[in-house]
Amino acid sequence: MRTRALWGAAAGALWLALPVLGVDDYYLHLLVMTGIFFLLAAGMNLLLAAGQLNLGHTAFFGIGAYASGLLGIHYGLSPLWTLPAGACIAGVAGWLLGMLTLKLRGAYFVLVTIGFAEVIRLVATNWTDLTQGPMGLAGVPPFNLATERFTLTSKRDYYYLITVLAGATLWTTARLLTSRIGRALRAVKENEALAESSGISAYRYTMLAMVTACVLAGTAGGFYAHYITFLSPELFGFQNTVTMAVMVVAGGQGTVLGPAVGALVFTFVPELLRMAAFYRMLLYGAILLLVVMFMPQGLVFYLRRFGASPAPTPVGPARDGAAFEAGAGVGESPAGSALSVAHITVRFGGLAAVDDLSLELGRGEILALIGPNGAGKSTAFNVITGFQSADAGRVRFGAADITGEPPYRIAERGLVRMFQRTSIFPESSALDNVLTACHRLARTGLAGVLCMSRANRFEERGQIERVRDILAFVGLGHKESELARMLSCGEQRLLGLAIALAPAPSVLLLDEPAAGLNAVETVRLMGLIEGIRGHGLSVLLVEHDMKLVMGLCDRVVVLNYGIKIAEGTPAEIQRHPEVIRAYLGTGDVVARP
Amino acid sequence: MLAELVQHVVNGLILGGGYALMGIGLTLIFGIMRVVNFAHGELFMLGAFFLYTLFSLWGLNFFAASLLAVAGVALVGAIVERLILRRLRDQPIEIPMLAMVALSVIIQNAAILIWDPSPKSIRHPFSPVPLTLGPIHVVAIRVFAGAVAVALIVGAHLFIQKTRLGRAMRATFQDTDMARLSGVDVDRIYMFTFAFGAALAGASGALLGAVFWVYPAMGDLAALKSFAVVIMGGLGNFLGAIVGGLLLGVAESLGAGYISSGYKDAIGFVLIILLLLWRPQGLFGKRGLAR
Numbered sequence: 001m002r003t004r005a006l007w008g009a010a011a012g013a014l015w016l017a018l019p020v021l022g023v024d025d026y027y028l029h030l031l032v033m034t035g036i037f038f039l040l041a042a043g044m045n046l047l048l049a050a051g052q053l054n055l056g057h058t059a060f061f062g063i064g065a066y067a068s069g070l071l072g073i074h075y076g077l078s079p080l081w082t083l084p085a086g087a088c089i090a091g092v093a094g095w096l097l098g099m100l101t102l103k104l105r106g107a108y109f110v111l112v113t114i115g116f117a118e119v120i121r122l123v124a125t126n127w128t129d130l131t132q133g134p135m136g137l138a139g140v141p142p143f144n145l146a147t148e149r150f151t152l153t154s155k156r157d158y159y160y161l162i163t164v165l166a167g168a169t170l171w172t173t174a175r176l177l178t179s180r181i182g183r184a185l186r187a188v189k190e191n192e193a194l195a196e197s198s199g200i201s202a203y204r205y206t207m208l209a210m211v212t213a214c215v216l217a218g219t220a221g222g223f224y225a226h227y228i229t230f231l232s233p234e235l236f237g238f239q240n241t242v243t244m245a246v247m248v249v250a251g252g253q254g255t256v257l258g259p260a261v262g263a264l265v266f267t268f269v270p271e272l273l274r275m276a277a278f279y280r281m282l283l284y285g286a287i288l289l290l291v292v293m294f295m296p297q298g299l300v301f302y303l304r305r306f307g308a309s310p311a312p313t314p315v316g317p318a319r320d321g322a323a324f325e326a327g328a329g330v331g332e333s334p335a336g337s338a339l340s341v342a343h344i345t346v347r348f349g350g351l352a353a354v355d356d357l358s359l360e361l362g363r364g365e366i367l368a369l370i371g372p373n374g375a376g377k378s379t380a381f382n383v384i385t386g387f388q389s390a391d392a393g394r395v396r397f398g399a400a401d402i403t404g405e406p407p408y409r410i411a412e413r414g415l416v417r418m419f420q421r422t423s424i425f426p427e428s429s430a431l432d433n434v435l436t437a438c439h440r441l442a443r444t445g446l447a448g449v450l451c452m453s454r455a456n457r458f459e460e461r462g463q464i465e466r467v468r469d470i471l472a473f474v475g476l477g478h479k480e481s482e483l484a485r486m487l488s489c490g491e492q493r494l495l496g497l498a499i500a501l502a503p504a505p506s507v508l509l510l511d512e513p514a515a516g517l518n519a520v521e522t523v524r525l526m527g528l529i530e531g532i533r534g535h536g537l538s539v540l541l542v543e544h545d546m547k548l549v550m551g552l553c554d555r556v557v558v559l560n561y562g563i564k565i566a567e568g569t570p571a572e573i574q575r576h577p578e579v580i581r582a583y584l585g586t587g588d589v590v591a592r593p
Numbered sequence: 594m595l596a597e598l599v600q601h602v603v604n605g606l607i608l609g610g611g612y613a614l615m616g617i618g619l620t621l622i623f624g625i626m627r628v629v630n631f632a633h634g635e636l637f638m639l640g641a642f643f644l645y646t647l648f649s650l651w652g653l654n655f656f657a658a659s660l661l662a663v664a665g666v667a668l669v670g671a672i673v674e675r676l677i678l679r680r681l682r683d684q685p686i687e688i689p690m691l692a693m694v695a696l697s698v699i700i701q702n703a704a705i706l707i708w709d710p711s712p713k714s715i716r717h718p719f720s721p722v723p724l725t726l727g728p729i730h731v732v733a734i735r736v737f738a739g740a741v742a743v744a745l746i747v748g749a750h751l752f753i754q755k756t757r758l759g760r761a762m763r764a765t766f767q768d769t770d771m772a773r774l775s776g777v778d779v780d781r782i783y784m785f786t787f788a789f790g791a792a793l794a795g796a797s798g799a800l801l802g803a804v805f806w807v808y809p810a811m812g813d814l815a816a817l818k819s820f821a822v823v824i825m826g827g828l829g830n831f832l833g834a835i836v837g838g839l840l841l842g843v844a845e846s847l848g849a850g851y852i853s854s855g856y857k858d859a860i861g862f863v864l865i866i867l868l869l870l871w872r873p874q875g876l877f878g879k880r881g882l883a884r
Contacts, residue, residue, distance in 0.1 A: 112865060
């Protein structure tokens with residue numbers, strides 16, 4: 001940690017000293033361009049952290065450039081005002097595009113953003129009254145500090161100005177990526193459903209990344225406009241975005257320094273290739289291909305190998321089954337049932353997967369929902385947690401009606417589920433998995449995160465303590481620094497349980513928690529669920545393991561073909577004739593539908 | 594008035610046939626391999642240049658040259674799959690995407706070095722006198738291009754639905770692991786799919802290259818159009834690519850005729866944005882397929 005800070009300070013000092021050391025104007029220009037591309041790549045990297053590649057990013061660069069340039073030309077305003085205005089306009093454009101496209105994923109998002117940039121390029125080419133079209137817009141005023149007397153003239157002035165902007169960008173993206181916001185973004189990329197069920201709104205956080213990225217691009221554009229003083233629709237060209245994407249990926253996507261390294265390398269490489277004359281672009285393409293094929297993790301990853309590997313975090317004593325701070329749901333009255341489901345019906349085509357199901361979960365109760373395969377248990381879970389909309393019926397959580405709310409809002413209220421199939425954030429450490437899911441408990445806002453306020457640091461430390469407690473409780477205390485995907489199947493189930501406990505729910509929904517566990521692990525799981533109840537939580541679970549159901553639960557609800565056929569204590573259910581018929585069939589020759 | 598409208602629609606359908614061919618190739622490659630082929634435009638361009646070289650420079654018969662050109666592009670596709678994409682199969686989606694972008698830079702600049710950047714025309718053996726049907730006039734080469742496009746689309750459809758290889762492709766599309774367990778040689782299917790998609794792009798390039806001009810950057814716009822086509826139709830959807838292609842061709846033709854030729858190339862993307870407001874998964878796409 002110490003050496004890294006020293007290296008950083010040395011690099012910063014060298015950067016600041018370069019113009020004084022008599023570096024040629026040509027190289028200063030390239031460094032200024034590096035700075036501009038860093039702003040662009042850093043923004044793109046932020047959105048890519050959430051798994052969304054914006055291949056129309058250059059549109060926002062162009063929008064910021066034209067907005068700032070045109071305001072300067074037509075209204076004679078100082079770039080000191082028009083540059084932020086251009087950045088805001090780019091941000092608003094990003095917000096509008098985000099509203100349209102952030103529901104899209106993967107390749108759809110990529111292709112639609114390319115299309116957006118192309119439309120904007122055509123507008124800039126064809127709206128000649130405004131932009132002078134393909135001729136380009138000349139006469140953009142150079143940058144000045146509010147009055148023309150203080151106009152920036154030399155390359156050195158612009159070098160220091162972009163250094164300030166790039167420094168601010170580095171700080172902002174570093175804070176965002178290393179805080180709970182960065183964890184939320186990575187969670188959306190790694191496992192969106194689990195992120196939502198941990199109280200993270202995928203839409204809200206991808207939008208935050210998108211708007212931040214577009215404001216940065218607009219700032220870069222405004223700077224470019226007043227630095228070069230000439231604009232053309234080429235700014236919107238696809239090639240520009242490709243350059244940015246290459247910088248991000250070749251530098252190291254998802255890392256703080258990756259875009260900076262990428263911007264530096266891929267601003268200078270094409271210049272060095274000028275020696276190759278006609279073969280320049282051919283060679284450039286070949287270098288791109290080789291870098292992408294053989295260094296897909298980015299240069300930063302390989303640079304880091306030279307540095308010392310981080311010291312392993314000391315592992316505390318094993319405290320399996322230790323207590324943890326459970327917390328409680330927000331804004332609920334202590335009276336009444338914890339969760340009540342009234343007459344919910346879900347139809348898939350003509351088939352009613354859940355038919356008029358009602359159930360009540362008392363406070364501190366463990367209730368099982370059982371039934372043969374296809375009885376509608378998981379569908380009922382999906383309705384309760386907002387992953388599936390019901391055709392009829394209401395779901396109440398404490399006093400609040402939560403019918404139709406999105407999953408992240410339901411989780412924010414303190415109703416959290418665990419999935420039937422093992423669901424974790426595979427590329428993060430066990431500790432980070434659980435820390436990510438603590439999202440809803442954070443109280444410091446965006447400003448606190450950005451300024452790295454004391455409250456924020458204090459909160460972060462407190463959360464890590466709590467996460468360690470939870471990991472110890474489920475018996476994974478000794479595995480906190482391992483990558484989640486490296487854990488064994490049983491450990492991943494336990495990690496899933498820890499993730500579900502992280503948002504401090506008051507009601508926990510477990511979908512087949514014992515699936516894939518052996519007999520010993522199942523017994524341990526029963527102890528854990530009992531312990532969870534001991535922390536004041538109510539538990540609703542779906543399970544096929546009858547030993548677990550009958551040995552643990554206070555009451556049991558039985559579903560068959562979407563209809564509730566029985567409800568009662570385990571002993572009553574075991575004797576119930578309808579239940580026996582549903583599970584074992586009857587002696588009738590004609591099978592029931 | 595009406596005659597003019599019909600004329601625009603006919604022109605649009607012929608153009609749309611070319612777009613549909615491009616789109617089918619792109620959508621098959623994405624559907625089966627999860628690769629967004631950013632070099633699709635360059636494969637299109639290679640189809641046109643191979644035809645130009647074989648026919649205009651070396652003097653082969655036009656039809657034989659066309660066939661050989663398409664076969665040549667298919668070969669390029671197979672090599673690209675073997676040497677590049679096969680190594681990147683386990684990477685996240687943006688890695689093969691960027692590799693294909695890099696490949697497109699390489700192919701386009703190689704084409705500039707080999708054939709120089711000036712536009713060339715192919716002196717095809719069809720009469721320049723337009724065929725006339727009532728008030729509508731279409732030159733023979735366009736009729737030929739339209740007919741070949743239709744034949745290729747139908748052929749591709751029959752191939753995928755009726756043959757053993759086509760069935761293996763569909764199986765791989767639905768579930769790669771299951772297909773492999775059932776004895777499908779998935780490596781071969783991937784290679785074949787990419788070559789097949791490349792051949793369709795090459796055929797489209799040869800046809801439209803014979804109608805319009807041939808130049809190294811001709812693939813840029815064509816690639817953008819085919820992206821629009823597959824988003825409209827839903828990524829991975831065969832029928833969607835056909836309908837999307839024809840729709841885009843007609844919309845552009847009408848837009849250029851009645852609105853503004855400067856914004857002709859934006860029409861596809863404006864259509865997409867309108868479509869997304871209504872159906873985010875494309876015309877025929879299923880929810881969740883985009884992942």
